[in-house]
Amino acid sequence: MKAANDASIAVSMRGIHKSFGKVDILRGVDFELREGEVHALLGGNGAGKSTLMKILQGVHRADAGEITINGEPANFHSPSDATAAGIGMVFQEFSLIPSLSVAQNIFLGREPHHFGLIDDRGLNRQARTLLDRMGADIDPRSLIGDLPVGYWQLTEIAKALSMQARILVMDEPTASLPYSEVEALFALIARLKTQGISIVYISHRMAEIARVADRLSIIRDGRRVLTDTVSAVPPEQVAESIVGREILHGFTRTTRDTDTPREITLSVENLTAGNRLDNVSFKVAAGEVVGLAGLIGSGRTELARCLFGIDRADSGRIVVDGTTINPRRPLDAIKSGVMLVPEDRQSQGLVREHSVRTNLLLPSLTRLTRGPFIDDNRGRDLCVDLTRRLGIRTTAIDQPVGRLSGGNQQKVVISKWLGLGEVGVPPRVLILDEPTTGVDIASKTDIMQLVLDLADAGTAIILISSELEELLAVVDRVLVMRQGRIDADFARDTIPDEESLQLAIQGV
Structure with missing residues (x-):
């Protein structure tokens, strides 16, 4: 029997404990989600928030x-039990089939059938009704692979809502979205709230939390350390509660010496590759x-792939x-000193089933041999x-790298190039493609500081990022790309704020 005072509580989790082996992941966590509320769930990588949501989804008990x-x-007992109870999950990694509509x-x-065959007309009609409810102007007959x-x-x-979900868990939902589509997502979230849908919103982006969430809860080291309305908690307190210490620098502008003449490390001249790159020229x-x-x-990303030899250029130097x-x-x-931290660390930067040690040493193996044997x-x-230098948190260097948190995995991807430098091939040009995607605020700060340290040591850095706050905090110049071309080249000091850079990116 539902208690009268619980009428507005969509989810209540009380005293949740979870251990894997001897490792305590959750230690008596309380979490509450109200009807029609967006509740941000925050915490560093490995804090326990994903485990808490997997328990809610029936993945773990x-x-x-x-x-x-x-x-x-x-x-x-299973995800299907959670689905039947009205809980839907929207993952950061898409689970769609590009060749289907x-x-x-x-x-x-779960397609509708007519005389034993799939009823395509009924299928499209049901999808159209659902998309209209969401306010989404999408043709249900369009192939997913053809869409932005x-x-x-x-x-x-829509897939989650089609299963009658009244509770949605959104895990880093804007990680892959450009600015204009983020705004569309926020408008949809507001619409869903008016329909009584309750949303758990997981994100490392502080500005988003202020825009979209009503309340926030912070988990650190398997314990809930804070729950409050978003408006009542200053951003610096959010950051410090996540990390457990004062963030001294955050993403404030770092002043660097840009007046002293320096040798050109990288020169790209008229680089062209199919319809991906068009006469790109710049120097670092x-x-x-x-x-x-x-x-x-x-x-x-196409430029980064050409510089790293993944894709071939048609012309240019x-x-x-x-x-x-x-x-x-x-x-x-790599032999020329050009190294890449790829956008997708899971499939391109790591061998997830192998150990931390193996991943760190992969680029350096040929220089760690004595005769036919590895030293x-x-x-x-x-x-x-x-x-130790990068603060990679792992129980042992032989632990599978796939078991590390996202921030620690990213540090491994970066560290393997630093390790190559230790054995005689220092990075001359380091390209980082979206290095802080899905990374907690403490790891973001560490990674941005590492970028500055490497630059101070003489490495030429190319930083690709959709996180404009981070970009403006560390760069000396910004190149704006559009349709495979360098559309603008700005000295950092000529960009007053993120909005100005966003307008330049949009071509306004």
């Missing part, structure tokens, strides 16, 4: 504690941090330290030094 949904006790993705496995990424996100939400000096800004599809290089594969770029002692010493 709590060791102790109680869960009620709309006042009724819940005891989920919007409608087919929404109702995959923002429509993928809306389709994921030793110790300079150059930001690449632009919308998704503007050519930023790449010059590193005065020597023309023609990277036909990543190994060629294990030297390799282990190098790994221990790198994990």
Whole structure:
């Protein structure tokens, strides 16, 4: 029987404990979600917020504690139990099939049938009704693969709502969205709230929390440390509660010496690659941090891939330290001192099933050999030094890297290039493509400080980021890309604020 005073409580989780082996992940966590509320769930990588939501989704079972949904006790044994209780999940990584239509993705496995055959007309009609309810102007017959990424996100939400979800868990929902589509998502969230949908909003982006959330809860080291209305908690208190210490620098502008003449490390001249890059030219000096800004599809990642030898350029020159290089594969770029931290660390930057040590040493193996054998002692010493220098939190260097938090995984991706420098191939040009996506505020601060430290040591840095606050905090110049071209080149001191840069990116 639902208690009268629980009428407005969509989810109540009380005293939730969860351990994996001897490691305590959640230690008596309380969490409450009200009807029609957006409740931001915050915490550093590895704090326990994902585990808490997986318990709510039926992926894991709590060791102790109680869960009620709309006042009724819940005891989920599987994700299907959670779905039946009205809980939907919108993951950061999309689960859609590009070759199927919007409608087919929404109702995959639950299609309406007529005389034993799939009723395509009925399928599209149901999808249209659902999308209209969301205020989403999408043709349900369109192939997902032909649509911008923002429509993928809306389709994921429609898929959850099609299962009668009244509670949505959104995990970093804006991570892959350009600015214009973020605004569309926020408008949809506001619309869903008016329909009584309750939303748990997981994000590392502080500005978003202020825009979209009513309340916030912060988890640190498996314990809830704060719950309050968003308006009552200053941003600096949010950051300090997440990290557990005062954030001294945050993302304030770092003043650097840009007046002293420096040697040019990287020169790119008229680089062209199919319809991806069109006559791109720019230079980066030793110790300079150059930001690449632009919308998704503007050519930023495509440029990084060409410089690193993943993709081939049709024409143009790449010059590193005065020597023309023609990277036909990543190994060629690495030998020239050009190194890349890719946008997708999971599939491109790490071998997730292998250990932290193996991932750190992969680029350096040929220089860690004695005759036909690998010098294990030297390799282990190098790994221990790198994990200590970058603050990589791991139970052991032989732990599978896939079990680390997102921030620690990203530090491993960066550290392997620093490790290569320790054995004789220092990075001359380091390209970082969206290095802080899905990373907590403490790790973001560490990574941005590392960027500055490497630049101070003479490395030429190219930083690709959609996080304009971070970009403006560390760069010396910003190149704005549009349709595969360098559309503008700004000295950092000529950009007054994020809004001005956003307008430049939009072409206004």
